[in-house]
Structure formats: C-alpha cells, structure tokens
Amino acid sequence: MKALDILRTAIGNSFRSRLRTTLTVIAIFIGAFTLTITNGLGTGINNYIDTQVSAVGAPDVMTVTKPTETATTSDGPQKYDPDAASTISSGTGQPGATVVALTDDDITAIGAIDGITSVEPIVRVSPDYVSWGDNDKFVLSLSALGGRVAVDLAAGSGFTSDSTTAEIILPTDYIEPMGFADYDSAIGQQVTIGITDALREQHTVTATIVGVQEPTLFGTTATLNDTLTTELFDAQSTGLPASSTEEFASAVAHFDPASTDQEVSTIKKDLTAAGYSGTTVSDQIGTFQTVIDGIILVLNAFAVIALLAAGFGIVNTLLMSVQERTREIGLMKAMGMSGSRIFALFSAEAVFIGFLGSAIGSAVGIALGSVISSVLANGFLSGLVGLQLIAFTPISIISVILLVMAIALVAAVLPAAKAARQSPIDSLRYE
Amino acid sequence: MTPSALSTSDLRKHYGSGSTRFEALKGVSLDIAEGESVAIVGKSGSGKSTLMHILALLDAPSGGSVMIDGTDASTLRGRRLNELRNRTFGFVFQQFFLTPNASVLENVMLPLKIARVGSRERKRRAHEALQLLELDDKARNKATDLSGGQKQRVVIARALVNNPRIIFADEPTGNLDSATGAVVEDLLFDLNRTKGITLVIVTHDEELAARADRRIYLRDGLVVDAIDVHAPASEAVGA
Ligand SMILES: Nc1ncnc2c1ncn2[C@@H]1O[C@H](COP(=O)(O)OP(=O)(O)O)[C@@H](O)[C@H]1O
Ligand SMILES: [Mg+2]
Numbered sequence: 324m325k326a327l328d329i330l331r332t333a334i335g336n337s338f339r340s341r342l343r344t345t346l347t348v349i350a351i352f353i354g355a356f357t358l359t360i361t362n363g364l365g366t367g368i369n370n371y372i373d374t375q376v377s378a379v380g381a382p383d384v385m386t387v388t389k390p391t392e393t394a395t396t397s398d399g400p401q402k403y404d405p406d407a408a409s410t411i412s413s414g415t416g417q418p419g420a421t422v423v424a425l426t427d428d429d430i431t432a433i434g435a436i437d438g439i440t441s442v443e444p445i446v447r448v449s450p451d452y453v454s455w456g457d458n459d460k461f462v463l464s465l466s467a468l469g470g471r472v473a474v475d476l477a478a479g480s481g482f483t484s485d486s487t488t489a490e491i492i493l494p495t496d497y498i499e500p501m502g503f504a505d506y507d508s509a510i511g512q513q514v515t516i517g518i519t520d521a522l523r524e525q526h527t528v529t530a531t532i533v534g535v536q537e538p539t540l541f542g543t544t545a546t547l548n549d550t551l552t553t554e555l556f557d558a559q560s561t562g563l564p565a566s567s568t569e570e571f572a573s574a575v576a577h578f579d580p581a582s583t584d585q586e587v588s589t590i591k592k593d594l595t596a597a598g599y600s601g602t603t604v605s606d607q608i609g610t611f612q613t614v615i616d617g618i619i620l621v622l623n624a625f626a627v628i629a630l631l632a633a634g635f636g637i638v639n640t641l642l643m644s645v646q647e648r649t650r651e652i653g654l655m656k657a658m659g660m661s662g663s664r665i666f667a668l669f670s671a672e673a674v675f676i677g678f679l680g681s682a683i684g685s686a687v688g689i690a691l692g693s694v695i696s697s698v699l700a701n702g703f704l705s706g707l708v709g710l711q712l713i714a715f716t717p718i719s720i721i722s723v724i725l726l727v728m729a730i731a732l733v734a735a736v737l738p739a740a741k742a743a744r745q746s747p748i749d750s751l752r753y754e
Numbered sequence: 755m756t757p758s759a760l761s762t763s764d765l766r767k768h769y770g771s772g773s774t775r776f777e778a779l780k781g782v783s784l785d786i787a788e789g790e791s792v793a794i795v796g797k798s799g800s801g802k803s804t805l806m807h808i809l810a811l812l813d814a815p816s817g818g819s820v821m822i823d824g825t826d827a828s829t830l831r832g833r834r835l836n837e838l839r840n841r842t843f844g845f846v847f848q849q850f851f852l853t854p855n856a857s858v859l860e861n862v863m864l865p866l867k868i869a870r871v872g873s874r875e876r877k878r879r880a881h882e883a884l885q886l887l888e889l890d891d892k893a894r895n896k897a898t899d900l901s902g903g904q905k906q907r908v909v910i911a912r913a914l915v916n917n918p919r920i921i922f923a924d925e926p927t928g929n930l931d932s933a934t935g936a937v938v939e940d941l942l943f944d945l946n947r948t949k950g951i952t953l954v955i956v957t958h959d960e961e962l963a964a965r966a967d968r969r970i971y972l973r974d975g976l977v978v979d980a981i982d983v984h985a986p987a988s989e990a991v992g993a
Contacts, residue, residue, distance in 0.1 A: 324867055324868050325867075326872050328867050328870075332867075335856075339855055355947060357931070375797075426904050636807065649850070650851050651853055653851075654845075654851045654864075655864070655868060656812075656847060657812055657839065657843075657865065658808070658840055658843075658845075658865045658868050659834070659835075659836040659837060659838070659839035659840025659841075659865075659868055659869070660836070660840075661836050664868075721781045746813075747812045748807045748813045751807075751812070751847065752803075
C-alpha cells in the first residue's frame with residue numbers, strides 16, 4: 324500500500340465507528356483546548372509585560388541604592404551612631420522601607436565603577452497640580468522610574484535629548500479633563516505645574532507637553548525630563564538647608580546599551596562589592612514574569628494530564644478497532660500486506676484521531692480565547708490598554724497539535740503492534 | 755508434462771503440544787500442475803483447510819516442504835513472500851470477508867491497493883473484473899447491501915482482479931443455496947478454462963468435486979485413494 328493510500332484508508336477507518344471516534348476526539352479536544360487556552364494566557368500576559376518593558380524600556384539604565392545593613396539581621400535594635408550617614412525614605416518599595424542616603428561622594432564612587440558611563444542622583448519632587456490655561460487643576464502623580472525611560476506614546480514624539488527646556492509627558496486620561504480636544508492638539512502646549520516648598524509657599528513652573536502616554540503596569544503617571552525635574556526640585560527646596568538637598572534616595576546609573584547580560588551582572592556584582600545595590604527595569608519585571616511562567620506551567624501540567632488520559636482513550640479505541648477488524652487484517656495479510664504496513668495503518672488512524680481532536684480543540688480555544696480576551700479588554704481590563712489577555716502564536720498552536728499527535732502515536736504502538744503481529748490464518752478460521 | 759505450480763512432499767502439521775497435541779496433517783505429498791483444477795475432498799476435520807493454508811503460504815508446516823515454481827517456500831520471507839502472495843494467489847472463502855461500509859469497488863480494489871497500483875489503473879481493472887462478473891452496476895453500492903450470491907461474485911472479482919495464477923477456494927458454495935452455488939461454481943471453472951488460472955477447491959461436496967479435473971481425497975490428515983463422503987450421513991456436514 325502506498326503511504327497516501329494508508330493515510331486515506333486510516334481516515335476512512337476512523338470514521339467507520341463514528342460514535343467511538345467521536346468520544347475519543349472529545350477526550351483529546353478537552354486536553355488540547357485547555358492547553359491552547361493556558362498557553363494563550365501565558366503568551367498574552369508575557370506579551371503585555373514585554374511591551375511594558377520596552378515601554379518603560381531603558382535597557383541601559385539601573386537604579387542604584389545603598390541598602391541599610393541591618394535590613395537583613397534581626398538581633399535587636401541597632402545602636403545609634405551619630406557619625407553614620409542619615410537614612411532616607413526610598414520612595415520605592417514597601418512603605419517605610421529605608422535606604423541609606425546617597426551623597427555626592429557616593430555618586431562619584433558609583434560613577435567610577437567599570438562599565439557605568441554616567442550616574443545622576445534621582446531627586447524626588449512632589450508637585451501639587453497640573454493645569455492648562457484657565458482650565459481645572461488636576462493632581463499630578465509621577466512615574467517612579469524618572470524621566471529617562473522610553474515610553475509607549477499615543478501621540479507626540481517624546482523628550483528631545485539634552486533639552487534645556489522643561490518637558491512633560493502626560494497620561495492619556497489627563498488630556499480631555501484638562502481641556503484639550505484630543506491627544507494631538509495637546510502636543511506642544513504649555514502647562515502650569517504647581518509645587519509647594521518647605522515653607523508652605525506655592526510656586527509654579529511651566530512645561531511643554533511633548534507626548535501623551537498610554538497607562539502602563541505602573542499606573543497612570545506623568546513623566547518629566549531632567550530640566551523640569553531640576554526646576555521643580557529647586558522650587559520645592561526653597562528655604563531648605565543645603566545639606567538636605569544634597570542627599571538622595573537613589574541614583575540612576577547608565578551603562579552601554581550594547582552590554583551583554585553577563586556584563587550587566589558584572590556591574591551589579593561590582594556595585595554590591597562597593598556597598599550599593601543595582602536593579603535594572605528588567606530585573607523588576609523579570610520576577611513578575613517568573614511568577615506568571617510558574618502559574619502557566621502548573622496550568623499546562625493539568626492540560627497535559629488531561630491529554631495523557633485521552634491517550635489511554637486512544638489505546639482503548641484502537642484495541643477495539645483491531646479486535647473488530649481481525650478478519651480484515653487477516654485478509655490483507657493473506658493478500659500480501661506486510662506487518663509494517665498494517666502497523667502504519669493503525670498508527671495513522673491514531674494520529675488522525677489525535678489531529679482531529681487537537682485541531683478542533685485549538686480552533687475552539689482560539690475562538691473562545693479571542694472572544695473572552697476582547698470582552699475583558701473592553702470591560703474589566705479596559706484600564707490596561709494593549710493587554711490581550713489570551714494571545715496565540717502559530718508556533719504554540721502548531722506545537723500543541725504536534726504534541727497531541729505525538730501522544731497519539733505513542734498510544735498507537737500497543738494496538739498497532741498487536742494488529743501487525745496477527746497471523747492471517749487465525750483471523751481466517753471460521754469454524 | 756505441464757510444469758507443476760505447487761507440490762508438497764511429506765507435509766506434516768500438528769497443533770498444540772503434549773497431551774493436546776493434534777496431528778492435522780500426517781505426511782501429505784501432492785503435485786498440482788499449472789492450469790489444472792483440483793478438488794481437495796474430505797469430511798469435516800480431515801485437514802482440508804489446514805492443507806490449503808499451507809499451500810497458500812499462509813501457514814508454515816511442522817514438517818515436509820512446499821515447492822512453488824521450483825522454489826522451497828520455507829526460504830521465502832518478508833517482502834518476497836508478500837509479493838508472491840499478492841501477485842500469485844486469489845482467495846475465495848466460505849465467508850465473504852468483505853469490508854462492510856466500503857463500496858463494492860473499494861472491496862474489489864483492495865489487492866491492487868496493497869500491490870501499490872495507481873488509483874486510476876486500480877479503478878479500471880476493478881471495473882473490468884466487475885464487468886466480467888456482471889456486477890458493474892453495483893460498483894457504488896455498499897458491499898453489505900448485496901445478496902449472498904452477489905457477495906460471493908464480488909469476492910471472486912476481488913480474487914481475480916490482480917490476475918492471479920492460482921485461486922484457492924475454501925467451501926466457496928458453503929453459504930449459498932444450490933442455484934446461486936451453481937452460478938459461482940460455473941464462474942470458477944470458467945476462469946480456470948478460459949484464463950488458465952490454476953484452481954484449488956476445498957470442499958466436502960462430491961458433486962462440486964466431480965467437476966474438477968482431479969480430486970485429492972483426505973482422511974484424518976492423509977491422502978487416500980477414494981473415500982465415500984456419504985458413508986455415515988451424520989458426519990458429512992460442515993466445513
Ligand atoms: N489452530 C488450531 N488449533 C488446534 N487444532 C486445530 C487448529 N486448526 C485446526 N485444528 C484441528 O485440525 C483438524 C483439521 O482442521 P481443518 O483443516 O480445519 O479441517 P477441515 O477444513 O477439513 O474441516 C481439525 O480437527 C481441527 O480441530
Ligand atoms: Mg475447513
């Protein structure tokens with residue numbers, strides 16, 4: 324028998340006992356459907372995180388802090404040392420978490436580490452409001468990641484590099500309330516930012532809108548360029564003693580964007596040796612992704628268990644099929660069909676059943692997943708623009724189908740071998 | 755003398771072992787010439803089917819040898835054996851062994867499919883065989899929808915579609931009434947006469963056996979000169 328004839332005959336045979344084939348296909352369908360959905364969930368969430376990472380981007384930036392040494396030990400309270408550097412609220416991390424403040428000396432020391440091209444302190448400014456013209460004033464919250472990162476813009480072209488004018492990128496949901504007609508008309512407009520100093524006196528600073536930004540995983544925050552941050556910091560620090568303006572919670576260190584992961588980890592090691600701690604954006608997001616991957620792995624494991632159960636269904640179906648077709652097998656052997664071709668015939672039947680179940684499972688999974696994900700994207704998850712909760716890649720669909728076909732092939736070995744071994748005379752006896 | 759198509763010498767076959775050991779063939783030597791029609795006659799249990807299976811290379815003897823075209827059959831294996839079975843033999847059994855749900859045409863094409871004949875050629879030859887048996891109008895029907903006589907004619911079409919040199923028929927009329935049985939008998943002997951196909955018919959029916967060129971009588975696994983199959987009437991039933 325030619326390979327094509329074997330395939331055709333096998334497909335025909337699988338339709339000969341429709342009920343049995345249907346039941347087996349349903350079992351496979353359930354497994355393949357689940358696997359498609361869980362894989363899609365993993366792909367969707369990780370895609371989103373990836374675009375977020377490239378949105379907050381900054382592959383060449385790490386945040387450097389100086390952790391307190393007592394943070395990890397618990398042998399009673401630490402003795403007060405008047406000569407020790409003062410601690411400062413880090414502003415990031417858990418509320419109340421403190422890090423040792425960085426001084427100008429620390430900044431120089433960090434800059435001296437191999438691989439770091441430049442380092443700037445991160446100053447924290449807390450503006451009160453932002454407004455445009457005579458329109459309403461709105462509370463302004465700022466991105467914790469500072470102004471050096473590339474963002475996913477809905478309009479505008481972003482910060483001009485080395486600009487000496489104050490620039491701001493606003494989140495999309497500020498635009499309409501502030502009185503702009505649409506995103507594009509906001510670009511290039513001057514906004515007023517109010518900020519209060521230590522003496523409770525309010526100052527205003529003006530800035531140009533250079534971009535409108537989609538909300539990110541980090542919430543709806545505005546991003547400022549260095550010039551604007553400095554202007555705001557100066558306004559905020561009016562009347563403060565100089566020493567308190569020369570201490571920083573953290574610094575941003577730049578390194579060569581072309582650095583390999585190995586080089587980046589060397590920089591981190593050097594920082595640790597010098598008593599600092601460096602975290603890149605992908606470090607922060609990577610832990611998040613690891614958790615997601617773990618959850619997806621567990622879900623996938625359940626789907627694979629379902630598929631293994633379906634595999635036994637295939638074994639059962641084929642054994643019955645071999646039993647039923649004993650005489651047909653005997654006749655084919657009497658007519659000169661080789662055992663290996665009989666084996667191929669039954670294996671092909673199993674693989675076809677596997678293909679049928681997994682193709683239908685994947686197709687329904689894709690259809691249902693897309694519907695769920697677009698319903699969620701317009702409802703419950705509408706705040707997270709760009710999040711396609713369940714996404715599909717051709718590779719993952721094809722690998723689900725191939726995996727199921729492989730399981731089916733393994734399941735076919737026992738029944739197909741039984742058929743191939745059958746002796747023609749035993750099947751042709753009719754006493 | 756015509757060359758021999760099949761010959762055996764001192765063929766033995768036993769089933770089981772120890773206390774259940776049963777000698778089905780106890781030393782059978784025979785010679786079947788090319789183009790001959792031979793009836794293997796004997797009572798039920800005399801070893802006719804066992805002998806036929808060994809002659810058709812479907813089973814291996816426990817002792818003795820089968821020669822086909824001058825080759826010892828025990829030396830044939832794997833691919834050569836399968837090709838020989840496919841090209842040389844055609845089978846007609848008491849039961850039809852037609853694939854249910856498949857069309858008559860599909861059933862007839864099976865040996866050609868196994869022989870890897872292309873699909874167009876396959877159809878042409880199957881229709882030809884069906885025409886010969888006046889069944890071409892039933893080609894699209896399901897095999898299970900036919901009458902007994904029609905089914906056996908489909909089986910004969912299947913047996914001769916690959917132009918075999920030898921057709922083995924084991925009780926070919928056992929399942930048919932005498933009128934349709936006679937039609938099937940005519941068909942088989944006609945093929946033998948017109949196409950020169952060697953015919954080996956296994957039967958316990960003396961009348962059918964009488965139509966063959968030669969009869970080989972079997973009793974308890976041995977060839978005998980002649981037996982009276984009708985002697986104890988009660989035993990002359992079954993296959
Ligand atoms: N597979 C087998 N195992 C044991 N005994 C068998 C087997 N096949 C046939 N026999 C025995 O061998 C004898 C001959 O059988 P068979 O060749 O089928 O006879 P016939 O076709 O003449 O009726 C019978 O007694 C039968 O019971
Ligand atoms: Mg018999």
